[in-house]
Amino acid sequence: MIKESDGKIGIREFVSIIVFSIILKVADMTPNLLFKEGMTATWMMPLIMGGYILLPLLILLSLLNRYKSKGLIELIYSITGKYVGFIISFVLTIISLLGTAVNLRDQVDILNTLFFPKTPIIVLLIIITISCYLIAKRGLEALGRTCWLLLPIIIASFILLVALALGEVNLEYIYPIWGPGLSQLFKSSLLHISIFGELFLMTTFYPFVRDDKKYYRGTFYSLFIIITGMVLSFLLYITVFDYPTIQKIAFPFQALSLYVSIGYFIANVENLFLIFWFIGAIMRFSIYLYVTTAIFAYTIKIEEFELLILPVSIVTIPLALIPENSIVAMRIFWEDYILKFTWPFFILLPIFLWIVDYFKGRVNDEVC
Amino acid sequence: MKSIVSFFKKIRNVNNKSTDRRNKKELISSKLAVNLNRIKEIFVYPKNQDFKIRKISIRSINRVGVILYLNGMVDSKKVEEHIIKPLQEEPCNDEKLTNIDLINKVINVSIADEIDTFQEIKKKILDGRTVLLVDGSRKAIYMDTVGFSYRNVEKPTAETVVKGPKESFSESTQVNRSLIRKQLRNEKLITEIMSVGESSPLDISMMYIDDIASPDLVKKIKKRVQDIKADVVQNIAILEQHLEERPYSLVPTILYTERPDRVAAFLQEGHVVLVDNSPAALVLPVTFWSFFQTAEDMYQRWAYGNFIRLIRLLALLTTLLAPAAYIAMTNFHENLLPTDLLLAIAATRENVPFPVIIEVLLMEISFELIREAGIRIPNTIGPTIGIVGALLIGQAAVDANVISPIIVIIIALNGLSSFAIPNTSLNYMIRIMKFIFSFSAYLFGYLGISISLTVTLSYLASIKSFDVPFLSPLSPYYPSSGDTIIRPPVWKQWLRPLNIYPQDKQRKEKVEGDDSND
């Protein structure tokens, strides 16, 4: 019995997709944002953030479990109705779109600053967007399979980086241990929770995962991998570079990979890290493009959205060009406008949905 | 616009008409003379001097018969001794013998049966069988006397191994099928024969194990073979191209192999095999791993087999990426090279007139030329040319400062690695992609390489060969014997790869206990 391809992906591929979309944030300017506020205790922040999102995520998952075969957007529509649903979904689309554009710009800025200083930003943007479009066009299955293939390689290169950096690690740099103080830590973690936003946005694909009993497990696996990866990376950054120096380094991951290749024997490993980082970044944005298109399509109630990926990609380019430079992009747009606005959204939305659903259920029961 | 549409319609109708005519059954009449005339018309006799008509008198039933065969396709000794001799000598016992009795009692050929249409007569004669027309009978008898010449079973040319069987397929279906059956003695190993080709039909044998291979798969392949509308499909290589789902893609989706032992292994997993009069067989569906692995990996012990595999993986990556990495590093990312290496390369390149990309392209194209020429060089001067070409010309070019010695090293390494790729299709694919990668490295350095890699990987991950994803069972994940990049020991491979949906999931009982054989 050959199963005609059902467009569904297995839980392994799904976990890989989620991991790819979030873990690579340690390799752009996101750590810089966090170190500013978390100081020497920044490595604790992913753990705290994980704690914050656990409850809303669980609520959302339980809702999805009840309304089987509906993705996030469909769920929103069926719970809150046409108009409110449209508003909420549209906001989600905008969040996803802007997130993609700003992060894309940040990534391109890194490329521009470190590796291609004379190439105009728009050329880099176009090249990357076209490649991501080609990959996203292949569909969810292809994305999942490619991520599943690449995940062990990314993890292996990360472990290699840790191994090489051990010689330069000074554990004492993490003291004073609470950094800016516990209250400040908790506050900053809450404000930056949108870093984990993709976990919520990915639930759009809930009906596409083959075995939805495993969905819970898959989400926790991915959360576990992501948090471990983030904590380790931040620890690594702090113990090699120390605060406050780390705050002045714009791109800690690249700085680290350039720093650890020692002299003669290990000289070329940084090339490997570079290539893996590039590959990871491209996969990340292919996923973002796909997710944004999916959310948009479901918001306006289109089922087959492959053709929409192209327009979405094209729209991302001018959006990414709006900020003048990396500081404007990350610090102002991302942090001040987007992050600070969206964090309540991710926490409160599942609770809101649950409440509405609960009351609706009650009303229906009474009516019956 | 309308006229174009109607024009196309007319052409299609014409095609249909001729095929209809061919498909209509023409029955044999009971009159020998009528039959003979029709046959002479079909085979253009007496113009066709290879077509032989031999009148005999069949003693046992006391009638006249005609033996028809095509010279060159039959084993004349068999015809003489086992057909003509018994027919003409067997004494008559009973007047009322029918044709069947003739077969049962008189004719001494191992395969014989009745047929009743001219189409069938034509086909049997073309296939090398002898047909007997008996006066007064509405049925003809064909006898299997195939005897065209073919090459002996020899060593494989492209897929040689150090450890393992050294037979390869030959140009005869009989021999090929026997080679396969020799390896796999399973009562459920089925051969289905289909005929392909409109004007000159050839027989294709499809083999599979009935209780392992998925019936949907078998049905699908059968349908595809029967749907082939071509004049003649001369050998299995052409058949491959008719069957594949993506003719323009760089990626091969059908495996072409010379080795019966590999075929037997694939049959065991539930694949389907196509065999004809060619020194190779087609295996479908296939995954990337079928191209990447060789028989030798399996025959060597666990550690050695995996060692070979890892080296081969390294070779594949080198072939694909070495020139591209060189271009990227020297053009875009000089800062990532160690200082001494950098200065060494710069020193040798200073007087070279070409930029790196031209150097690389020149050397690559020369190497490809040498490769193609090497296949056709007569054996006597082959090695000499190799030495002359490689050493002297390369050395002279370096001395003349036309190319730098570094590029010679890289290209030589590259060439050697490409020989380590076992399958010809995969080999070509990698070599062509090497150029694509070099070009993208030229445009954007490491970014270009990464983009090409990722796009390639996602392309590979999304294509299917007869509904089997190309990179499975690694991705998407299917439970399997674990035999992808590296393999577990032979006795641990108890599961058939589920990505081709076999009916019988286990090869044998799952191994319990620890690894040692105590």
Add this chain to the structure above:
Amino acid sequence: MKFVKLTLVLIIVLFISGCWDRSELERQAYIVAIGLDQGRDKNVEVTYLIANPQGGGGPEVGTAQGEPPSEVITLEVPDIVAGLDLLNATVPREINFGHISTLIISEKFARGEQLIYNLDAAIRERQTGRKTFVIVSKEKASDFIRGNKPLLETRANKFYDFMRIRLKKIGIVGPAKLHYLLKRTESKDELFLAAYATVAKKEGKGKKQGYEDDYLPGEIPKKGGNPTQIIGSAVFKEGKMVGRLTGEETRLALLLRPHYKTASMIFTFPDPISKGYRVTMRLKKHRDSELKLDLSEDDPNIKTTISIVAHILAIVSGNNYTDNLQKQELLKKSIEDSLENKIKDLIDKTQKDFRGEPFLWVLEARKKFTTFSEYRNYNWIGRYPYAKVEVKVEVDLKGFGKQVTPTGHRID
């Protein structure tokens, strides 16, 4: 047809696009070392050491014989990076900063205010690494670079690369990475030790008797070889040079760092029995030193214990310190005392002259605070000069080579 044309145009665009950053290897000039001196006004005099790939020993093929191994050019410009384009007035290749492995700063410039801001340019520009070796030269950096004539190393960068590895192993110079300079300037609580060097003008006897390591560059009594001497440290506080340490003092400072582990240092100590003679030992520190800080009072209380493993290398006095257990004890005690005294002198110097410590004790102090602002408020570097420091040295005599009893010594 339109589609085909569009694709063609796109392809052509792609062709041109890489041109922005693509550059051929051999068309670049690689700077391997940079020297910084004070220029007029706020300018710097930058000396660029450009490596010649073909000079001095490339492969036989395609090499020009007789080209010098490097080209040295000095320019006066507002900062390091500003000089890049100006350099192209005399150097026909594209300047590449990515392989700078050494930074040489003249002492005068290092003691000035401007240094740290000029270094900012080096870091901001993408190519300079944080691992660059920092050397402070007594004379002008341009003179140092020109005067350095390594006889056995042909490539320009080799001398510096090899030196740096070697010096780190024996400890007469600290691991003077640019990264540490910047870091310690920013964190304000630590001192940085750069390498201290000079190209000695006069050979021959130095005035000082420094034995094996107690020299500043230029004081070493040596004849022959490369006139360059790199020994000792230039001490930086908040981005300015505030003092210097001899080779021996540098070694002791490194020993005092809790996690610093050295391969081996060859030290000599006064012979306890025969005056005037010295015993040569190889010292290794393979355990972290113990460091206890008591920050409860106003003045910090610091206690540290260093464990050292020693091997006897040479006894020129002929005394039998190997066979005789009593004499071993005597030697041990003498070494411990000698080291403790020297360390005490060093610590006094750091407290009075430098008013800061290059021993990284502050890292231990950080553990005692829970938040960063608490730590900042404590002001370690302000309180350190008033700290009470106790240092104890423990020596284990682990070996004495292949010879048991000194030659020429009667077996007692």
